[in-house]
Amino acid sequence: MSDRPFDFSTDDPERMVESQPEDLFQAVRTLSCWNQRALAIAELAIFGWASIALTQSRDREKLAEIHALIQRLQVIHPVENQPPELEVATRYLRWDGMAQLLETRAHSLDYHRPEEVEQRTHMPALKQALAAADPTQGIRTQELLGKLDLSKARLSQLLTLAEAAGLIERMKQGRELRVFAAGIWREPKPVETKPKSNNWRGANCLSRKAA
Helix, strand or coil: CCCCCCCCCCCCHHHHHHCCHHHHHHHHHCCCCCCHHHHHHHHHHHHHHHHHHHHHCCCHHHHHHHHHHHHHHHHHCCHHHCCHHHCHHHHHHHHHHHHHHHHHHHHHCCCCCHHHHCCCCCHHHHHHHHHHCCCCCCEEHHHHHHHHCCCHHHHHHHHHHHHHCCCEEEEEECCEEEEEECHHHCCCCCCCCCCCCCCHHHHHHHHHHHC
């Protein structure tokens, strides 16, 4: 989420895509229902972000973020609560078609080697945060929100991808959800060397018996 709110007054595609999906969601939340302007600008923004993600990005998090945005907007503003003259149901059908494309693209990127996934956006920062934490205690997801400066939705997507690649483990401790390094991110345990047993007395006994 950026520092400035989403601007419904502009229809400049470049200015819209400079914002973040979470900015649009927060702006739409303030509306009691859709109006013609907001609905049209929201659609332009969604399709702009989706087009960039589908054609230029291999970032599964971004694909999932836009997909989730489409669903979340429909949840907070269901069709039955909208002015009939806006034909919101028709627009939602178009949005669902775009969501399906995003989902298909995301599935094609689902399998990645851990070495590739750890190079993704925000993954190095996540790895650093886990490395600085007590490996036996992990780190709270709430702490990660501040350290990585991400929205809850984006952090959830990041952790899901890292977990799928075997880089982290999530465990619930009481009411807290903690994240632990796993796989190639887990620091190797020091090798314990067993002290050599002193068998010279036994050897002497055997020697004397043989004699």
